[in-house]
Amino acid sequence: GENVEQHPSTLSVQEGDSAVIKCTYSDSASNYFPWYKQELGKGPQLIIDIRSNVGEKKDQRIAVTLNKTAKHFSLHITETQPEDSAVYFCAANYNQGGKLIFGQGTELSVKP
Amino acid sequence: ETGVTQSPTHLIKTRGQQVTLRCSSQSGHNTVSWYQQALGQGPQFIFQYYREEENGRGNFPPRFSGLQFPNYSSELNVNALELDDSALYLCASSSRLDSPDEQYFGPGTRLTVT
Numbered sequence: 459g460e461n462v463e464q465h466p467s468t469l470s471v472q473e474g475d476s477a478v479i480k481c482t483y484s485d486s487a488s489n490y491f492p493w494y495k496q497e498l499g500k501g502p503q504l505i506i507d508i509r510s511n512v513g514e515k516k517d518q519r520i521a522v523t524l525n526k527t528a529k530h531f532s533l534h535i536t537e538t539q540p541e542d543s544a545v546y547f548c549a550a551n552y553n554q555g556g557k558l559i560f561g562q563g564t565e566l567s568v569k570p
Numbered sequence: 571e572t573g574v575t576q577s578p579t580h581l582i583k584t585r586g587q588q589v590t591l592r593c594s595s596q597s598g599h600n601t602v603s604w605y606q607q608a609l610g611q612g613p614q615f616i617f618q619y620y621r622e623e624e625n626g627r628g629n630f631p632p633r634f635s636g637l638q639f640p641n642y643s644s645e646l647n648v649n650a651l652e653l654d655d656s657a658l659y660l661c662a663s664s665s666r667l668d669s670p671d672e673q674y675f676g677p678g679t680r681l682t683v684t
Contacts, residue, residue, distance in 0.1 A: 464612075490671045501574075501660055501675035502613065547612050556603060556670040557626050560612030 460485055460552050464561025472569055477535045479564045481548035484529065488550040491524060491531045492558070496545045506533070538568045573597055574663050574676035582682045583651050591646045591679045593661030601625075601666045602644040603673060604636060607658040619644055620666050648681075656683045 461484040471477050483491070489510035494502035508515045508522045508531065515522050519538075524531045531550075535542055545565050549558040573596035583589050595602050601620045605613035615628035619638035633649040642663075648655055658680050662673035 462612075492672070494675070499677075501572075501677045503572075504672070504674060507672065549612075551671040552615075555626055556601060556618050556620075556664060556666075556673070557615045557628065558603075558605075558613075558671065558673060559615070563610075563612050 460559050462548060462550050462559045462561040464548050464564060466564060467562065468565045468567070470567045470569065471538050473538060473540060475538055477533075477538055477542070477566055477568075479533045479546055479548065479566075481531050481533075481550075481561050482529055483531070483550040483559070485550065485552055485559070486529075487553050490551040491522070492549050493520075493522060493533050494547045494549065494560075496547065496563075498544075502547060535566075538566075540568050540570050542566060543568045572663075572674040572676065574661060574674055576659075576661050576676040576679050578679060579677070580680045580682075582684065585651055585653060585683055587651050588647065588649045589651060589681060591648075591659050591661075591681070593644045593646070593663075593676060595642045595644070595661075595663035596674055599663035599665050599674070600642050601664045601670055602638055602642065603662045603664070604644070604646045605660040605662065605675075606630070607660055607678070609657070613660055616646070620670075651683045653683050656681060 492507035548561040603618040604616040607613040617627040658678040
């Protein structure tokens with residue numbers, strides 16, 4: 459099947475704390491897992507992605523981990539800042555094609 | 571900011587009418603995908619176009635159709651609009667040769683059906 463579950467739906471942290479968002483996918487053939495940040499009134503912005511031949515990827519304050527056996531992947535944001543406040547979506551490609559299946563989104567609020 | 575542009579920004583239509591939304595892909599990208607994003611939800615795949623042909627379709631009825639032009643720009647057409655078609659319509663471009671699934675989104679078109 460094609461399904462991506464994302465948790466939590468809302469997340470509130472203090473500035474400087476870390477934030478973790480988790481996703482689970484169902485398609486065993488998925489091999490590409492992007493994360494998008496969507497600010498109000500804008501389209502989703504690709505912030506980091508990981509392919510199935512890699513277990514972890516970092517880019518400054520953000521990192522993504524992938525556990526293929528458990529079909530889990532997670533987004534980690536360290537030293538959060540107010541400008542990190544947005545809705546974050548995880549996604550997985552379906553049947554190794556160009557169709558992305560998105561999670562339901564996590565609304566992250568970083569309080570100064 | 572990606573190089574993907576969409577028009578119009580906002581649109582209000584009446585139930586039963588038809589609508590055409592437009593998308594210009596990022597330079598160097600030859601594949602365009604369309605998604606529908608309902609309020610508070612993640613984007614849902616409508617279809618993808620590569621070399622002017624539909625290359626994969628999601629669970630959307632035939633009244634959702636599309637076109638891709640030789641310059642890789644694309645149109646999404648929706649006939650017989652229903653109230654549930656009210657959503658943000660997103661276009662994403664990618665390079666079929668390099669990374670067909672690495673998709674960059676435009677700002678979207680907000681469609682309201684009354």
